[in-house]
Amino acid sequence: MTWHHEGVAREMPELLEAQRQYQQNEVDVLLIRFRARARLGRAVAEQVARGDTLEDIGKSLGKTAEQARRYRQAYRDWLRDHPDEPLA
Numbered sequence: 001m002t003w004h005h006e007g008v009a010r011e012m013p014e015l016l017e018a019q020r021q022y023q024q025n026e027v028d029v030l031l032i033r034f035r036a037r038a039r040l041g042r043a044v045a046e047q048v049a050r051g052d053t054l055e056d057i058g059k060s061l062g063k064t065a066e067q068a069r070r071y072r073q074a075y076r077d078w079l080r081d082h083p084d085e086p087l088a
Helices: 013-049 054-061 065-081
Strands: none
Touching: 013 054, 013 065, 054 065
C-alpha cells in the first residue's frame, strides 16, 4: 500500500514530512542569507553616502572594493525584488 499516492509505504509518512521540512529549511536559509547580505549592502551604501570609498569599505571588511560593490548591489536587488518586505 502507498501513502497519499507518493509511492511510500504507509508506515513512512514521517520520512516524507522530514524531507518536506528539510527542503523548506533550505529555502529559509537562503532567504536569511540574502537578507543578511542585503543588510550589509545597505550599510555599504550608507557609508558611501557619508563619503567613504568602496576601496576603504572593502579594506575595513577584509574584502576588495569589488566585493563591497557587490554587497551594495545585493541591497539594491533586494529593494527591487522585495519592495514590500523590510530588511529589519
